[in-house]
Amino acid sequence: MLKIFSLTAILEGISYLLLFGVGMPLKYLAGIPEPNIYIGYAHGFLFIAYCVLAVLFCYERKWGLKRFLIIFIAAFLPFATFYIDKKYLKPLEA
Template sequence: MLKIFRLTAILEGVSYLLLFGLTMPLKYLANIPEPNKLVGYAHGFLFIAYVILAILFWFEKKWSIKRLLILLIASLLPFATFYVDKKYLKNA
């Protein structure tokens, strides 16, 4: 489960950056909405998968509520899932 969670965390972070760093400007500045829709769907799926896996992994590891909150807040901030992977998941 750790490998799947780590992969999901990285992919969720990449999709977040692609969505807001590439496809949103394409949509609103260049009037090209198609990439935004595709990346948006992928990001939505990965976000939900990340949250579910974070809860399952937290439950499995019996970590504190504070650590669960860190995992969940990381899904909302750019680059934060990369930090979570390095700090909490790499050696879990």
């Protein structure tokens, strides 16, 4: 479960950056909405997967509400899922 959650955290962070760094500028500045549709679908799926896995992972590890909220809120902030992976998930792999 750790590897799946770690991979999902990284992919969710990448999709977030692609959506707001590539998709939105293409849609609103260049008038090309098509890439935004596909990036948006991928990001939506990865966002939901990250949130569900966060609940399951925190429950499995018996982590408290504070740690869960930190991990959950990270899904809404750019680069934050990369931080979660490095600070909370990578040390568990060692």
